[in-house]
Amino acid sequence: MTDSPDAPRTLQVALGERSYPIHIGPGLLGDSRWLAPYLAGRQVMIVTNEVVAPLYLEGVRRGLPEGLEVRELVLPDGEATKTLESVSRIWDALLEAGFNRRCTLVALGGGVIGDMVGFAAACYQRGVAFVQVPTTLLAQVDSSVGGKTGVNHPRGKNMIGAFWQPRAVLIDTDTLATLPPRELSAGLAEVIKYGLIRDADFLAWLEAEMDALRGLDAAALTRAIERSCALKAEIVAEDETEQGVRALLNLGHTFGHAIEAHQGYGKWLHGEAVGVGMLMAAELSQRLGWLTEAEVARVRAILEAAALPLAVPADMAVDDFLAIMRLDKKNLDSRLRLILLRALGDACVHDETPVETLTALLAEFPRR
Amino acid sequence: MTDSPDAPRTLQVALGERSYPIHIGPGLLGDSRWLAPYLAGRQVMIVTNEVVAPLYLEGVRRGLPEGLEVRELVLPDGEATKTLESVSRIWDALLEAGFNRRCTLVALGGGVIGDMVGFAAACYQRGVAFVQVPTTLLAQVDSSVGGKTGVNHPRGKNMIGAFWQPRAVLIDTDTLATLPPRELSAGLAEVIKYGLIRDADFLAWLEAEMDALRGLDAAALTRAIERSCALKAEIVAEDETEQGVRALLNLGHTFGHAIEAHQGYGKWLHGEAVGVGMLMAAELSQRLGWLTEAEVARVRAILEAAALPLAVPADMAVDDFLAIMRLDKKNLDSRLRLILLRALGDACVHDETPVETLTALLAEFPRR
Numbered sequence: 055m056t057d058s059p060d061a062p063r064t065l066q067v068a069l070g071e072r073s074y075p076i077h078i079g080p081g082l083l084g085d086s087r088w089l090a091p092y093l094a095g096r097q098v099m100i101v102t103n104e105v106v107a108p109l110y111l112e113g114v115r116r117g118l119p120e121g122l123e124v125r126e127l128v129l130p131d132g133e134a135t136k137t138l139e140s141v142s143r144i145w146d147a148l149l150e151a152g153f154n155r156r157c158t159l160v161a162l163g164g165g166v167i168g169d170m171v172g173f174a175a176a177c178y179q180r181g182v183a184f185v186q187v188p189t190t191l192l193a194q195v196d197s198s199v200g201g202k203t204g205v206n207h208p209r210g211k212n213m214i215g216a217f218w219q220p221r222a223v224l225i226d227t228d229t230l231a232t233l234p235p236r237e238l239s240a241g242l243a244e245v246i247k248y249g250l251i252r253d254a255d256f257l258a259w260l261e262a263e264m265d266a267l268r269g270l271d272a273a274a275l276t277r278a279i280e281r282s283c284a285l286k287a288e289i290v291a292e293d294e295t296e297q298g299v300r301a302l303l304n305l306g307h308t309f310g311h312a313i314e315a316h317q318g319y320g321k322w323l324h325g326e327a328v329g330v331g332m333l334m335a336a337e338l339s340q341r342l343g344w345l346t347e348a349e350v351a352r353v354r355a356i357l358e359a360a361a362l363p364l365a366v367p368a369d370m371a372v373d374d375f376l377a378i379m380r381l382d383k384k385n386l387d388s389r390l391r392l393i394l395l396r397a398l399g400d401a402c403v404h405d406e407t408p409v410e411t412l413t414a415l416l417a418e419f420p421r422r
Numbered sequence: 423m424t425d426s427p428d429a430p431r432t433l434q435v436a437l438g439e440r441s442y443p444i445h446i447g448p449g450l451l452g453d454s455r456w457l458a459p460y461l462a463g464r465q466v467m468i469v470t471n472e473v474v475a476p477l478y479l480e481g482v483r484r485g486l487p488e489g490l491e492v493r494e495l496v497l498p499d500g501e502a503t504k505t506l507e508s509v510s511r512i513w514d515a516l517l518e519a520g521f522n523r524r525c526t527l528v529a530l531g532g533g534v535i536g537d538m539v540g541f542a543a544a545c546y547q548r549g550v551a552f553v554q555v556p557t558t559l560l561a562q563v564d565s566s567v568g569g570k571t572g573v574n575h576p577r578g579k580n581m582i583g584a585f586w587q588p589r590a591v592l593i594d595t596d597t598l599a600t601l602p603p604r605e606l607s608a609g610l611a612e613v614i615k616y617g618l619i620r621d622a623d624f625l626a627w628l629e630a631e632m633d634a635l636r637g638l639d640a641a642a643l644t645r646a647i648e649r650s651c652a653l654k655a656e657i658v659a660e661d662e663t664e665q666g667v668r669a670l671l672n673l674g675h676t677f678g679h680a681i682e683a684h685q686g687y688g689k690w691l692h693g694e695a696v697g698v699g700m701l702m703a704a705e706l707s708q709r710l711g712w713l714t715e716a717e718v719a720r721v722r723a724i725l726e727a728a729a730l731p732l733a734v735p736a737d738m739a740v741d742d743f744l745a746i747m748r749l750d751k752k753n754l755d756s757r758l759r760l761i762l763l764r765a766l767g768d769a770c771v772h773d774e775t776p777v778e779t780l781t782a783l784l785a786e787f788p789r790r
Contacts, residue, residue: 138506138510142506145581145582146575148578149575149577149578150577173545176543176584177541177572177582177583177584178581178582179581179582179583180570180571180572180580180583180584180585180663181584181585181663201717202548203548204545204548207513207514207517209514209517210517211520212548213513213517213543213547214513214546214547214548215545215548216545216548216584217549218545242607266559295549297549333731351680
C-alpha cells in the first residue's frame with residue numbers, strides 16, 4: 055500500500071487472539087485481495103437486503119476467488135426486520151445448504167444487516183467466521199467495529215445478542231455514493247460523537263470539513279471514517295464487553311433510544327435520534343456547569359451543518375422520556391446513568407444528575 | 423471443608439478470567455453458602471422444568487439469601503422442548519420482569535435445561551451470569567462442564583448455540599435419589615466414557631464399583647462425578663472451543679447421534695445412544711487392530727453392568743447410519759471423522775477408517 059490519498063488505509067482492532075483489520079478506501083469491493091484472506095473455508099454465504107443487493111451483491115461476488123461454494127440470502131430492509139425471526143431465516147438457510155463450522159458469513163449492508171449476520175455467525179454451530187462489508191456511513195463508523203451483534207425484542211432494542219468479532223471489516227467508501235442524504239447525515243452524527251467524547255482536534259477538523267463530507271469528498275470521508283474507527287477501536291480494545299469506558303460511546307443514546315422507542319423503531323433514523331440526544335446531553339452538561347453556552351452553540355452548529363434534527367418530537371412529553379429512560383439497559387439496577395460532557399472532547403459517565411435538572415431540560419428542549 | 427467422606431468437594435475449571443468452581447456433594451441445595459457467592463446482583467431467575475420443580479425448586483429458593491428479586495420459570499420437560507422457542511420464553515420472562523445485565527439465571531434440571539438456560543444467559547443483553555444446578559447424572563458429569571450451550575434445530579442437534587461459562591456448578595448428589603434408573607444408566611455411560619478416553623485406572627475403578635454406583639452409594643457417586651468432571655475440566659481447559667483434543671469427548675457420539683436422529687430425539691436417551699456408540703467405536707478399533715477381543719469384552723461388560731443397551735435399533739440399516747453420520751457437524755468438510763480407541767484409556771481422532779471396515783461393522787453389529 056502506498057501513501058497516495060486514494061490508497062486503502064488499514065487499522066488493526068487489538069483484541070488479542072480476536073484482533074482483526076479494518077480496511078478503508080475506494081474500490082475494495084470486486085477486488086479479491088480484500089475478501090479472500092478472511093474466508094475460513096470453502097463455504098461462503100453473503101447475506102444482504104433488498105435495497106443493497108441490486109447495488110453491490112454482484113461486486114462482492116466478483117471479489118470472491120473461484121472454486122468456492124457461495125450462497126446468497128437477501129432479507130427485507132429496515133430496522134423492523136431486526137428480529138430473531140430474521141436471524142432464524144439465516145440459520146435455516148445455512149442448515150439447508152449443509153454449511154459446516156468452517157463456513158464464513160459476509161454481512162453486506164447497513165447496521166441492521168451487520169448486527170443480524172454477526173449474531174447469526176455467533177450462534178451458528180456455536181460460532182463461525184464472518185466478515186463485515188458495511189455500506190452505510192453509520193455502520194462503517196459504528197456497528198462494524200466492536201463486536202456487538204444482536205436483534206431487537208418487542209420490549210427493547212438490542213436486547214438479545216452476543217459479543218462476536220468479525221474476521222475483518224471492509225469499508226469501500228465508493229458505496230456512500232448511493233446512500234440517501236438523510237442516512238449520510240445520520241452517519242455523520244456518530245462521526246461527530248467521536249470528536250465530542252474523546253478528540254477535540256477531530257471535532258474542530260469536522261467543523262472545517264463538514265461541507266466536503268456532505269459533498270462526498272473521498273479523501274475527507276476516508277479520513278473521517280479512519281479516525282472514527284480508530285477512536286472506537288481504542289475504546290473497544292480497552293473495554294471489550296462494556297464494563298467501563300465503552301459506555302462513553304453511548305453519548306446521546308439514552309435520549310436517542312427514548313425517541314426511537316416512543317416514535318416506533320425505524321421512523322427516526324438511529325443517527326438522527328443520537329444526534330439530537332447529544333445536543334440534549336450537551337445542554338444538560340451546561341446546566342450542570344460543565345459546558346459554556348458557546349460550547350453548546352458549537353455542538354448545535356455542527357449538528358445543523360450535518361443536516362441533523364435539533365428538536366425532539368412534538369408529541370413527546372417529559373414523562374414519555376422518563377418512563378422509557380428508566381428501562382434503558384444502560385441504567386444498572388434502575389439508577390439513572392447518563393453520558394455527559396465535562397468538556398468538548400471529554401465525556402464521562404454520570405449517575406447523579408438531579409432529577410429536577412433533567413426534568414427542566416426535557417420540558418424546555420425545543421419540540422418540532 | 424473437611425476430609426470426611428460426605429463433605430462437599432470442589433474442583434476448579436481453569437479458563438483464565440472465565441474460571442469457575444464445581445462443588446460436589448450431598449446437601450448443597452437449601453444451604454445458602456453454595457449459591458449466594460455466585461449471584462451477580464439482586465435479580466435472580468430460577469429456570470426449571472415441570473418434573474424437577476416439585477422436587478427441588480423449593481430447596482433452591484431456600485438456598486437464596488433474603489432481600490433478592492427472585493422469579494421462577496417452569497418449562498415443559500424433554501429434549502423436544504430444547505428449541506429456540508423455549509429460549510425465547512426465557513428472554514420474554516426476563517424482559518417482562520425488567521431484569522438488567524446484572525441478573526443471574528439459575529439452571530435447575532438436566533442437560534436440556536442447562537443447555538437452554540446457558541444459551542439464554544449467553545445472549546440476554548449480550549451475556550449475563552448463570553449458575554448450573556444439574557439434577558441428572560448425565561448433566562452433572564457432561565453438560566454442566568465446558569460451557570457448551572444451545573438448542574436443537576429441526577435439521578440437527580445443538581446447531582444453534584454459544585460457548586458460555588457458568589459462574590459456578592452446584593452438584594447436589596442427593597438429587598440422584600429421585601432419578602429414574604434408566605437415566606442413571608444413561609449418566610453412567612458418560613462416566614464410563616471418561617475412563618475409556620483418558621484414564622484406564624478410573625475405568626478399572628468403575629468396573630469394581632459399578633454395583634455401588636447403581637445402588638446410589640453417596641461416596642462412590644461423589645468420587646465418580648468428581649473424577650469425571652476433573653477429566654472433562656482438564657480437556658476443556660486445554661481446548662475451550664473444540665479445535666483439537668476436546669473432540670475426544672465425542673467418543674460414541676457420531677454413532678449415538680445417528681441413532682437419536684433416526685429414532686427421533688427423546689426416544690433413546692442420549693447416554694444410551696452414546697453407550698452403544700462407544701461399543702461400536704471399540705469394535706471398530708478392534709477391526710483396525712488397535713484393541714484386543716478381551717478389551718472389547720471389557721467394554722461390553724461394563725456397559726452391561728451399567729444396564730445400558732448393547733445393540734442398535736432393529737430398523738436401522740447400514741445406509742441409515744451412513745446418511746446421518748455424513749451430516750454430523752463433527753465431520754468437517756464432509757470427511758468422515760471418528761473418535762476411536764488406540765487402547766482402553768487412550769482415545770484418538772481418526773479420519774481414515776476404510777469405508778468397507780465401517781460398513782462391515784454397521785452390517786454385523788447386533789440389532790434388537
